Amino acid sequence: MRIKYPLLTILLIWSVESIAQSTLSVEYIMRDPKWMGTFPSSARWSDDSKTLYFEYNLESDPADSLYKIRLDQPDQIQKVALSEEKSLSKSQARLNQGKNLRIYVENGRKIWLEDLSKGSASVILDWHNRLSNPNFLADESFISFVSEQNLFVLNIETGSVVRKTNISTGNQPSDDQKKSNENDKKFLVEENLKLLEVVRQRQENDQLSKNYRDATQSENKDFTYYTSGKNPSNLQLSPDARFATFTFYSSSSNKNTKVPDYVAASGYTEDLNSRPKVGTTPTQSEIGIYDLTRDTVYFVSVENLPGLKDQPDYLADYPDRKVEEKKRGVALFGPVFSADGSKAIIQARSFDNKDRWITAVDLLTGELTSLDRQRDEAWIAGPGIGWTFSGGTLGWLPDNQHIYFQSEASGYSHLYLLNVDSKEKTALTQGNYEVFDPFISNDQKSWYLTTSEVDPGERHFYKMPLMGGKMEKLTSMTGNNDVRLSPDENKLAILHSYSNRPTELFIKDNKGKAEEKQLTFGQSEEFKSYPWRDPEIIRFEARDGAMVPARIYTPDPAKKNGAAVIFVHGAGYLQNVHKWWSSYFREYMFHNLLTDLGYTVLDIDYRASAGYGRDWRTGIYRQMGGKDLSDQTDGAQHLIKNYGVDPEKIGIYGGSYGGFITLMALFTEPETFKSGAALRSVTDWAHYNHGYTSNILNNPEDDPIAYRRSSPIYFAEGLEGNLLMAHGMVDVNVHFQDVVRLSQRLIELGKDNWEMAIYPVEDHGFVEPSSWTDEYKRILKLFNTTLLDE
Known part of the structure; x- marks a missing residue:
């Protein structure tokens, strides 16, 4: 009983x-x-590969702080001074192809250039406005950056700046409007400057500043692209400086949930803004291409994606529903340019989560050609696959001919190469295991990657030839080996833990048979x-x-x-x-x-x-x-x-x-x-969120069967225990x-x-x-x- x-x-x-x-x-x-002790996290190397930095807490601070271990003093753990910590922060840092030069932004206005091989650094641009997203071009004596929602190029050697795009978020004025505005402004300006001496002096100073800026930059004023209120995001310049690209996002006005906070500091009940519920209208995206030679803007077309009209199999559970044949909505990520700028790829994902296409984009027309289509009647996901507006593992080899990506085509997430000319696809890894966080070595001859090949419950770090081949296992400790490779690629910093032992920091030479040396011992007595x-x-x-x-x-x-x-x-x-x-x-x-x-x-x-x-x-x-x-x-x-x-x-x-x-x-x-x-x-x-739930159960309006058989509230009468x-x-x-x-x-x-x-x-x-x-x-x-x- x-x-x-x-x-x-x-x-x-x-x-x-x-x-x-x-x-x-x-x-x-x-x-x-x-009470358990202090355990390291977020390990990273100094540029010279001689010091390890990590989050730690030896002084019972309210939160972890930055600590360091110098390799020539491995038994000493030092708390990093605030001044040193600030010097390590490199906002929007980018490395060149050879990884010996680095650029970064200071205070949103200055671009610094560091020569990592010499240990020198200098300001190469002190801009008059906020800037972002600096990048080396294929000719590394030039750097592109974004300011005032436009793209500029800095010549490192001369210091001159060229404005490459002319984008306005306003509406294109008619000829009559232009003339009317000019006449109105002419009278107001002339009269104002006659009457007010201080204003005239300030205007003259502004003109002097403008003359200085004009002396350091040129601008094509013959063509302006008007966005009619849309704000361009993800502005980037192709490495050969021929094309600029941008993305328009149009978020739907989905209703957010209010979460009452009954114990707010004010003493009043305050509402916290929270997410919308599942079934919301997804964010729309479109990628524009700005041809700097032809002075024209056009948009990437998804019309030719194979299977764009394919409907999901679950509709068979609704035989009485009339299904209209229509093209599915698609989210776009990219473009990702080859190093020389001659080619680019874009990832497309269907809003119903069933398809991912990796495509070549014709930069002269915006047309997409599918290179790889992965379809899943459930939903596309897995390690390295990425999400709606994320490419995951996706890029180019140095030969500007092969792309790399991860796919679950075999049933497990593995690393692939694809020749964009021949369309030949090669699996670099294969087996009943998964691949995590692959990246290319400094000499561009090898891959470094983490896998679960030994056991689903272990993670180990490997090295593999760039075009595929035998993997060399570089870690040996049972458990999780979260590796940070030193910039000179001679050392591995390993955040390692085991089932009954929390994370500690280890170091070893970049050789499979080398021994690991433990650097931290954080468990309390x-x-x-x-x-x-x-x-x-x-x-x-x-x-x-x-x-x-x-x-x-x-x-x-x-x-x-x-x-x-x-x-x-x-x-x-x-x-x-x-x-x-x-x-x-x-x-x-x-x-x-x-x-x-x-x-x-x-x-x-x-x-x-x-x-x-x-x-x-x-x-x-x-x-x-x-x-x-x-x-x-x-x-x-x-x-x-x-x-x-x-x-x-x-x-x-x-x-x-x-x-x-x-x-x-x-x-x-x-x-x-x-x-x-x-x-x-x-x-x-x-009542849960869209991004997670719609993958698994589709939308509630489209697939109510899935929601009713999956939600506990429909089965509450069965409670006996x-x-x-x-x-x-x-x-x-x-x-x-x-x-x-x-x-x-x-x-x-x-x-x-x-x-x-x-x-x-x-x-x-x-x-x-x-x-x-x-x-x-x-x-x-x-x-x-x-x-x-x-």
Whole structure:
């Protein structure tokens, strides 16, 4: 017989002798994380490759500060002075092709040029207005930059500046308007200057300044392009200075959600602006090409993209719907120019997330020619693939003939080359693993890249010939190796962590067999005093035959209580079954506490998790709460069959996406899960954001079936077990409104076996230790009260 516990009224009467004990407590592990020690992040090198900089905290400051280690004094960690830190900041820095020269912007007006080989630097332009986006051209004695929404070119040797574009955001005036304006202004100007001496003197000074500027720049005034109120973005000049390109973005006026802040400092309830809901009109983009030789502007055309009218397969679920044949909307990114400026590519993505095209653009006409089309009936994504207005891994080889990009064409995200002339495509990497952050070496003969080839739960750094070949593994430590290569490419700085050891900084020579030297030792003695578990990674078989990866924490047999807790990570597309220190470190410590108390804990990389390729990633398409939930249920059955877990003593919890799965588990699988804690949960996907949700469930107006079978609020009548909901009231990601609506639904259904904890000062990611402590005391109370025998 199952006993239902009305958690709103229950009094916890618990004998400490009746359960196993732990040296840990919720109050202990949920303190400010500083008690654990200090751990390095954001490592970077000095230009001369002799000093390592990183974020750290040796002095118990309110936040991390910049520290450094000189390679000739590897045992000394020094806090960086503010003056030195400022000198390291290079706004909008760009390197030349040889990486021996660097330009950057100071105070929005000055361009500095550094010779990195000589260690010298000088101001090469002190501009009269704000400027941005400086870039070396193919002839590196010239630099382009943007100012006043136009492009200029600086000659480094002479200091002269040439204005290359003449763009006005106004409307083109008619001839009559021009004459009328000139006559009106002539009378006003002449009379004003006669009457007011100071104004005349200032006007004369302004004219002197203008004469100076005109002496250092020339301008083509014969042609003006009027944008009629549109603001050009992403202005860039082709490396050969023949073409300028820009992007127009037109954002739709989508309605934002208001999130009330009941504890604002003013004492009044204040509304926080938050995101719109899914189904919003996407931002439109168009790329313009400004031909500087022909003095004309035209726009990139997507009309010839193959498959532009293809409709998604899910429409078969709506046989009565009349579908009009029409071209889909497309978002554009680019152009990306070859180093010599002779060629350019543009990435196009359909608004329905089903297609990505990498295209060659004819710079004389704006016509696109597809070089590679990747279609996915679910949605296009994966490491290095990029997003709507992001190209991801995308660029040119030095030969100005091959482009490189990442694609999931094989089922895993790999690195490809494509010859833009012959259209021949070559996979540089292949296998059941994924590639991360590839980049080209200084000598342009090799790739450096990180992959999961050794194991999905490990990351290692490799070197590979530019045109493909055998990869040389350069890291050896088990876990995550987050590498920063020194500018001279002789050293690797490695931010390394393992399952039960937080991140530390290591260094090694750029050789596979070289030994790593540990530079930081950040764990506090208090943190090291507890024997943190190294959870075993297992795989269990799901009902469809898939082998599901999971971390398992097993208790001492003498303490085992037959109960189990399944943890569900957030974000959906995230990996937590791995051999490095988890971003869920609080939950990791809580799992150690639970295991001490006799619980078996399972942490699953369910369908949709990152790190396992395209099919795993898209396993939830059109049904969240489908395979991602059945993986949890199958995991519970695995515990029952193989770990001696009592089927009447299984709980589940998680935050964000994990909270959503917890709700679905309690609403639709009550025979499996007796209790659950749903934290900051999505309760109705029609109320979440567009960028994330429309990928997986399409738009609610287009595919309501997907939303109704994926949203917990439609299944609330199935609640039989014990539910705790916890949510921050100023959550601008998953809004507090989500649990408010679900609460009303539970009230109307007459459910009384649930409770809700609210946190007035917390956003989606909790900050205050008091909030973490309160939340996890409630979670522990829930499991101890409902899963263990009295």
